[in-house]
Amino acid sequence: MTDEFTTPRTVEEMYGESDMDWDDAVSLADRSLDPRPRTSLYDTFATLGVGEGGYVLDIGGRDASQALDLAERFGCRVLSVDPVQANIDWGIENIAEHEYGHLVEIKLGTINDIPAADDAFDAVFARDMMGHVADLEGALAECRRVLVRGRAMVIHHVFATADLEPKEWNRVCADLALIPERLDAEAFEATVEQCGFKIESIERIGSEWLEHTLEADDGEKRLLRAARLRRDKDRMIDGIGVSSYRGVLGNTVWTIYRMIGKLEDRVYVIRS
Numbered sequence: 710m711t712d713e714f715t716t717p718r719t720v721e722e723m724y725g726e727s728d729m730d731w732d733d734a735v736s737l738a739d740r741s742l743d744p745r746p747r748t749s750l751y752d753t754f755a756t757l758g759v760g761e762g763g764y765v766l767d768i769g770g771r772d773a774s775q776a777l778d779l780a781e782r783f784g785c786r787v788l789s790v791d792p793v794q795a796n797i798d799w800g801i802e803n804i805a806e807h808e809y810g811h812l813v814e815i816k817l818g819t820i821n822d823i824p825a826a827d828d829a830f831d832a833v834f835a836r837d838m839m840g841h842v843a844d845l846e847g848a849l850a851e852c853r854r855v856l857v858r859g860r861a862m863v864i865h866h867v868f869a870t871a872d873l874e875p876k877e878w879n880r881v882c883a884d885l886a887l888i889p890e891r892l893d894a895e896a897f898e899a900t901v902e903q904c905g906f907k908i909e910s911i912e913r914i915g916s917e918w919l920e921h922t923l924e925a926d927d928g929e930k931r932l933l934r935a936a937r938l939r940r941d942k943d944r945m946i947d948g949i950g951v952s953s954y955r956g957v958l959g960n961t962v963w964t965i966y967r968m969i970g971k972l973e974d975r976v977y978v979i980r981s
């Protein structure tokens with residue numbers, strides 16, 4: 710899309726008379742395009758038809774918040790699995806306090822070593838975690854092992870677009886513990902199919918979830934935060950340490966890239 714804009718504009722075009730002035734252009738861009746909310750992921754999950762009595766794996770579930778949402782919305786049982794002990798401890802607290810906590814369990818594990826029997830689940834839910842997976846073939850084979858044959862996975866994942874420069878790609882992956890190859894959509898789709906899954910649908914969410922959040926929240930601070938993190942780098946690192954600094958800066962830049970189209974959110978339904 711941006712290729713058509715590579716021809717340089719003239720100074721006359723830039724500053725001279727035009728048929729649209731700045732205020733008109735800005736007011737056009739200030740109108741909502743009715744972006745989908747993040748909860749559209751649950752609408753996609755609903756198409757799988759899993760309800761009460763169903764058993765779902767939320768892989769890379771961190772603090773079990775999505776697992777609890779799934780239990781509340783669909784009445785299903787959910788196992789949340791995550792490799793980080795701090796997330797498991799956090800999840801145990803969330804589950805204990807939640808009205809639907811009796812339907813949710815959390816266990817330590819990875820997508821390559823899921824603590825569950827063969828054919829255990831009616832669906833697998835994977836939100837924003839595939840980027841961390843070094844062995845994608847092994848991970849998908851393990852998901853197939855625990856899924857009842859013929860059932861599906863809903864995967865939310867963020868991919869690089871043609872606008873993400875190689876240096877930006879490597880840097881943001883290094884800061885966020887992501888595997889650079891995972892941001893390649895074509896390679897991801899090829900691996901999914903090689904592993905015996907059929908891609909049933911692809912929703913290109915792009916920036917919509919973030920637009921929806923920002924339209925509801927006037928207090929968006931990410932651009933300001935990125936500027937301050939860069940300008941006061943040494944003092945911030947003294948205060949919070951290099952690892953936290955990289956995490957906050959990487960996450961802030963990641964979100965900005967998703968907003969400006971260097972990264973693209975997508976939701977896949979793949980069937981075993």
Ligand SMILES: C[S@@+](CC[C@H](N)C(=O)[O-])C[C@H]1O[C@@H](n2cnc3c(N)ncnc32)[C@H](O)[C@@H]1O
Nearest residue numbers: 768769770771791792793819820836837838841
């Ligand atoms: C960006 S967070 C997303 C958490 C949650 N799914 C959500 O959408 O809020 C990524 C999660 O993936 C987990 N993770 C990292 N490597 C993983 C692996 N190999 N298998 C399973 N989960 C993993 C991390 O511990 C973290 O909780």
